[in-house]
Amino acid sequence: MFRYGNYDNKYSAPEFDLHLGVTYWVHMDWDGFRNFVDNEIIHVAPADTIDVCLANTGRGIPLISLSELYPLPYSPYQPTTPLDFSDRLNFGMKATFIRYANDPYGRSWFNDRVIDNSKSISTPTAIEDDSKEYKLQKQVLSTAITSLDASSPLVIDVSTRNDYEYLVHLHFFDFEKHPQNQQRSMEINFTDIIRQSVTLNYKQLHTIKATIPEGSYSISITSSPGSGLHPMINVYEIYRALPQPKSPTYERDVDAMWKIKDAYNILRISWQGDPCTPEEYRWEGVICNYSESIPRIISLDTSSSKLGGDIVTYFSSLMMLASLDLSNNQLTGEIPQFLAKLPKLKVLNLTGNNLKGSIPKALREKSSTGLTLSLDGNPGLCQTGSSKTTTKKFIVPLAASVAASMATLVILIYISLVLYERRRKKQKVLLLKKAGDLKSKNQVFCQDEILSITSNFESVIGEGGFGKVYLGRLKDGTQVAVKLLSKSSQQGFKEFESEAKLLSIVFHRNLVSLVGYCDDGDMRALIYEYMAKGNLRHQLSGLLSPVFPISLQLSHKGTLSRPNFFFFWVDFPDNSEGFESVSKNACKDALQFSCTT
Known part of the structure; x- marks a missing residue:
């Protein structure tokens, strides 16, 4: 139901198109802003949902006042296409419009037409017939019209649009008693195109259905020869069959x-x-x-x-x-x-x-x-990796926490010593800045890229608890060390991940930089900057002598179950003095954690 109440103070009701699913239904228009429009449609839903679409045609914002849905599990109308309500007349009733609350089909009944050469008849007697599948109300069937004389027909003009077919239902219910062996017989003509005959039994509903093609028609109801009783009709319904030019989407x-x-x-x-x-x-x-x-x-x-x-x-x-x-x-x-x-x-x-x-x-x-x-x-x-996926998540950088154990942590450390000239008898020993300025980029590498970087693992430069370390070269020419986690590694993925966690959050000039990682399919690798002067063992073995190793204990509140150690070293000249002072300064310069020399 649509009713415009001048809510926008324009005194002009909007116009829009109404669609039922993919089927065009009707163009909505009002004769005046206080009028309401009531539209009904009978539709067999192809799915669990029904779409009623109000399409804006640029003549105001569409509106709707009331929407009702009535199931018709045993519908007598049996539509093959949607049936748009066109007209429904309850002949003989006193009101011009009525709707019965207990009507299972929710129909509205009108009596706003004057049929020439007719009179109204009714019965006060309760009608017990349930009107079968049409479920017509007793009040509807208790009124009717007849012609003024038996020889005159009842003529009902039907106004239709020329581009649609119409389905017509004529309901007859004879509630008048007649002499024995006399029945009301009638001939029904639809503009001489469709002709049907009907004989009514007392208090039994009889319905005639007809589909009329495009055009305007008149329905003529006359008494059959020899009947002697006036023609009559109680109710008629007309529905417009909507064409469906397009099928719904798959x-x-x-x-x-x-x-x-x-x-x-x-x-x-x-x-x-x-x-x-x-x-x-x-x-x-x-x-x-x-x-x-x-x-x-x-x-x-x-x-x-x-x-x-x-x-x-x-x-x-x-x-x-x-x-x-x-x-x-x-x-x-x-x-x-x-x-x-x-x-x-x-x-x-x-x-x-x-x-x-x-x-x-x-x-x-x-x-x-x-x-x-x-x-x-x-x-x-x-964008160049394989299609395999891993069942474990490995994300770098990870949340800032320092967590690793001595047994599972291998840190490659490179320390170079730069001895500056003594000025005014004061010695200062500073740790060398790490060679190069490579910073951890935490890049993500794929299997194919690791193979390319290492030339298919051509050159082994070391081996540890995780697996072998290979020499590699990035696209920009930078040399890197690629630590590949062996499938037979006893330390496993958890320790491998712990090392990556630590190096992704701890940055210092005396710690090797993490360039990136690979966690693609079965391959897990860490990519470090390459230490051209060798590893910790080379440094401690006397290549840079004398070497004083410093044990640096790292602890972080609430994150470590036991101490963790990193090793640094300082190289002194032969006449060096003040080892204790120098070692403490070196330790302090290394990392901002608790320091023991």
Whole structure:
């Protein structure tokens, strides 16, 4: 029901189009701003939901006052297409409009027509007939009209539009008693095109149905020869059969689009009703193929729509999708494998998100055979790695905590000594600045990149509890040391992770810098800056003599279960003095933790 009450002080009711799903229903218009319009429709729903769409046509904002839904489990109307209510007359009743609260079909009844050559008749006797499947109210069947004389017909003009078919129901219920063996027989003519005859039994409902084609008609009801009784009618109903020029979108596509909308809380105003049909109200960012009998979605653009979280699996149901644009959102997680299984996909744009991990192998292979794949602007995404994924999460940098044990921690330390000239008999010994200015970038490397950096693990430069250390070279020529976690390592992934945690948060000129890491598939590796002058053992073995090792105990409140030690050394000239003072200064300069020499 629609009623305009001048809520906007414009004294002009809006005009808009009304759609039932993909079917155009009616153009809404008012004769005056205080009038109301009541529209009914009988529709067999193809799905669990029914969409009633108020389409803005630029003549005011659409409105609706009341919406009611009545189930018709055993509908006598049996529509093959939606049936729009056109007219319903209850002949003979005193009121011009009435609606009965206990009507299971929620029908409204009118008596606003004057039928020439007719008179009203009624009965005060309660009618016990339940009118079978039509469920007509007793009050409706207790009134009727008859002609003024038996030889005169009842003529009812029916005004219809020329571009629709109409379904007509004529209800007859003879509540008058007649002499024995006399029955009311009548001939029904629809403008001489359709002719039917009917003989009524006392207090038994009889209904005639007819479908009339396009045009204007008159219904003529006359007494059959020999009947001797006046023609009569109680009720008639007329419905307009709405054509359905377009089929709804493929059901799986519709279901997928609504789940995508709900998953990302997409608030685009056009994302209502059917995604493809009517075509002029197609969802924003959606392109459909209408060449087949059922529309299919072939392109989806949700770029710059503030989508967050993982790429949901509902996209996999859009099997005809040729183009998918998810760029410039806040999508996270890894690129899912199912995107490579979309058989028609030719364009995939994932730029400007926060995706991570590796590109699925199947997707990389598809990109070499016709798929245009755009991935720029995803800092954590490894664009050359394998499609394998790991079952453990390894994220660098991690939360600031100093946690490692002596048995599980191997720190490569390089200390160089620079001895400055003594000035005015005061000795100062300073630790050398680490060679180079390489800083930890915490880069993410893939398996393929590790293989390239190390030339397929060509040169071994060391070995420890984790595994072997290989010489490598980055693309810019910088030499690095690649520590590869062996599958047979007794220290395992947890200790490997602990080392990465520490080096990602502790930075000092006397500690080796962590360049990056690889956690791709079965490969786990740490990439350090390369120490050209050797490792700690070389330094302590006398290559830089004399060497005084300093034990540096690190502790951090609430994070360590036992002390942890790092080793530094200081090289003194032969005539050095004040070892105690120098060692304390070196220890103090090393790290801001508790220091023991």
